[in-house]
Amino acid sequence: MAPRTPIESDRQPAIEFRHVHYTLSNRELLNDVSFSVARGETLVLLGRSGAGKTTALKMINRLLVPSSGEVLVEGKLTTEWDPIALRRKIGYVIQDIGLFPHYTVTQNISLIPRLEHWPPDRVRERVKEMLETVGLHGKTFEHRYPHQLSGGQRQRVGVARALAADPDILLMDEPFGALDPMTRGEMQNEFKALERHLGKTVVIVTHDVGEALVLGTRIGLMEAGKLARVYSPHDFVHAPDPMAAAYMAQLRVYDEAKGGK
Amino acid sequence: MSPIQFFLRHHQEILQATLEHIWLVGLTMIFAIAIGVPLGILVTRKPWLSKPILGGANIAETIPSLALFGFLLPVPWLGGRADRLAIAALTLYALLPIIRNTSAGIAGVDRAVREAARGMGMTDRQILFQVELPLSFSTMLAGIRIATVLTIGIATIAAAVGAGGLGEFIFRGLAMVNDQLILAGAIPAALLALAADFVLGALERRLRPER
Numbered sequence: 001m002a003p004r005t006p007i008e009s010d011r012q013p014a015i016e017f018r019h020v021h022y023t024l025s026n027r028e029l030l031n032d033v034s035f036s037v038a039r040g041e042t043l044v045l046l047g048r049s050g051a052g053k054t055t056a057l058k059m060i061n062r063l064l065v066p067s068s069g070e071v072l073v074e075g076k077l078t079t080e081w082d083p084i085a086l087r088r089k090i091g092y093v094i095q096d097i098g099l100f101p102h103y104t105v106t107q108n109i110s111l112i113p114r115l116e117h118w119p120p121d122r123v124r125e126r127v128k129e130m131l132e133t134v135g136l137h138g139k140t141f142e143h144r145y146p147h148q149l150s151g152g153q154r155q156r157v158g159v160a161r162a163l164a165a166d167p168d169i170l171l172m173d174e175p176f177g178a179l180d181p182m183t184r185g186e187m188q189n190e191f192k193a194l195e196r197h198l199g200k201t202v203v204i205v206t207h208d209v210g211e212a213l214v215l216g217t218r219i220g221l222m223e224a225g226k227l228a229r230v231y232s233p234h235d236f237v238h239a240p241d242p243m244a245a246a247y248m249a250q251l252r253v254y255d256e257a258k259g260g261k
Numbered sequence: 262m263s264p265i266q267f268f269l270r271h272h273q274e275i276l277q278a279t280l281e282h283i284w285l286v287g288l289t290m291i292f293a294i295a296i297g298v299p300l301g302i303l304v305t306r307k308p309w310l311s312k313p314i315l316g317g318a319n320i321a322e323t324i325p326s327l328a329l330f331g332f333l334l335p336v337p338w339l340g341g342r343a344d345r346l347a348i349a350a351l352t353l354y355a356l357l358p359i360i361r362n363t364s365a366g367i368a369g370v371d372r373a374v375r376e377a378a379r380g381m382g383m384t385d386r387q388i389l390f391q392v393e394l395p396l397s398f399s400t401m402l403a404g405i406r407i408a409t410v411l412t413i414g415i416a417t418i419a420a421a422v423g424a425g426g427l428g429e430f431i432f433r434g435l436a437m438v439n440d441q442l443i444l445a446g447a448i449p450a451a452l453l454a455l456a457a458d459f460v461l462g463a464l465e466r467r468l469r470p471e472r
Contacts, residue, residue, distance in 0.1 A: 087382030098377025102395050
């Protein structure tokens, strides 16, 4: 293969799916899914439960491997990556957060930096910085355990933990799904600001069309293991696609209830 | 002679037998933990081994203790000395609760916690030692507590093969139809069991993870 020119490698997508199929005990969970995510972009995979969103997400950090087809991260097949090295450069946030209950907030956030043998000073610095970034200021949180936090605080710690080792890519599976609507809205707006500021490549899985429109720079509609199309939020709103229209209609119901136009 | 006078008169022998008993139980628990905890972990890693391992431990549990001592008698190195024989048999009894609670503790770790650990790039070994084992420690300890209390009781039978311990008094008392002798073995054994239960129970509560 010819060596890549710098311009080419800049254009190389951060994540690329090529005709990915995934079959589990005769059920086709992903059916010929292809898409790519450019650096710094936020792709939202939108769809109902069982559409294959989470399955697709887990292929990016190689928690799952395609039955056929290819998934590339930074131009390299996930199967060629060392899975541990791959996962350490990809932040991962799940709906149930999965904070370690026997670790304090500080220990949770600093886990990957510590496993990567960062010097203790730098780890301490980083934890402070991360708490600041996700809006949990000051000493009051550092030594608390997850069970002493509210749902929103826990999710913030989850995001801080995922960002701690400064990954290039961030994967989020229904990150705000378990939160009450008020907290969810706050977190979405904060995350939107954070996203712009950090410039990471982000893939978010959600079934909440509002969340998709707020957070996504592009929106991929998934249904029954297929990725129909990828839209910009603007195009999504006006898409002739009946599925997209159904999602938009759902949003309009809320708007009307609010008394808005 | 009242039982209290009997105890006072023979306190040295009773103390001696109690120490023997503790030694038997202590060594048994060290072996049972050293074998049972790794087996319990193995069961969670290789589910197909779960049936043979737990099944085997279950069968050992169902063999009457006297018979088990008898079965082990012809085993070359073990059968040669009473204390080895007794500790081997007691270890077999103590295994089941330890294996079962170790695997149950690990299986009980929140799926989200395990998925987050894997997704963040922890190796299997790191997940085991830094996440799964610390989180299942109190369940494991509950198994060790059950096994210890069980062993303290069964260890009295070790006297039947001449391994000593508090069972000596019980067997002698039975042979001589002397209640005081029986009590001289049974009461310290019961107190030992209660003490072990209390101490390990307190430790278990302290180590239980908060939710």
